[in-house]
Every structure is written in C-alpha cells, then in structure tokens.
Amino acid sequence: MTLPDPVLATPKLPLDQDGGPVFSEPWEARVFAMTVKAHENGVFSWSEWAETLGAELAKDGDGACLGYYDHWLNAFEALLSRKGVAAAGQLQGLRDAWDQAARATPHGEPIELKR
Template structure:
C-alpha cells in the first residue's frame, strides 16, 4: 500500500518495511480506512487529524496498568474529530457502540457480527 507523505508522517503510525500500515486486527484497518475516506471527503484536513491524534497520544500515561493500543487512540481521535466537526454526535456514537457490543456478544465465535437495521 502506497501512502501519501502526510499519512506516513502521522504521529507514531506503525509501518512495515515497505512503508505500509501495520494492523493487528481487522477493526484497526477499517478505522484507518474510514479516517482516510473522511479526509478525502474534506471532512477535516490532515493537519487537523494529526493534531487530534497527537493530543490523544500525548495523553498516554507510562504508568497506566492497561495502556491503550495505538489504534484505540486513533479511534478516540477520529470520534472526537467527527464530533467536533459536527458530523456525528456523542449520543449517536454511544448508541452505535452499545448496539455493536450487543451484536458482538450475541454472535458465535468466528461468525461475522451484524448490526440490525434501525440500531444505528
């Protein structure tokens, strides 16, 4: 995957030897792709994105017993930026997270998780 220079310079972005992003779970790749799509749709500038992510990463506490992963910070920054830009509201995000958690708990291991229409 060839990334634009601005994306490659994102704070602490894990890259492989070929300069592509590294993901340890499918949801990480999805939120990465959603962020790029939102940027390409002019929802925010890459500078705004880097500032939002940087603020999340700066909140890392080296003494935290359960530190967040890089893409947990990425997701938090993305949600905050979408809320700040009034693309979505915090209540909508909370409802979607609850619906996702309920669907995940109701889904057998190895099966795709599906949200029922009307829950989002």
C-alpha cells in the first residue's frame, strides 16, 4: 500500500516493511480509513489531523495506557466534534452502544447494534 506523504508523516504511525499501516484489529483499519476519507472530503486538513493526534498521544506520555489506535480514535472524535460534524455526546453514545453490544455478543459472532 502506498500512502500519500502527509499520511506517512502522521505521528508514530506504525508501518510494515512495505510502508503500509499495521493494524491489530479490524476496528483500527476502519477508523484509519474513516479518518483518511474525512480528510479527502475536506472535513479537516492533514496538518490539523496530525496536530490533534500528536496532542492526544502526548497525553499518554510513554504510550503505556492506551494503544496507538485508541489515541487515534480519541483524536478523530475530538476533531469531528470541533468541526461540528458530530456532537461529543452523540459520539460517546455510539461508543457506549458498541461497547454494550460487544459485551453481549458471543465470541466469534458479528457484533450488531440494536436499532
């Protein structure tokens, strides 16, 4: 995978030997893709993104408390709220619903939100 230079300059982005991003879980790839797509659609500049992510990463010091993509998700939500795309409470409600659905889903089954 070839990423644009600004994406490659993202703070602490884990890359494999071919220069592609590394993900441990499917949700990490999804939030990465949503972030790139939001940028491509003009929601924010990549420099705004890098600054927001950098500030989020700095909150954790050595990075021991949260995983990289947990910080990524927090930064993405913060930027969406700041840009007026989604309210912080709305995003927290979605996060809570996903957490509850994940806990209620047997291992190996797809997680589904109830409507």
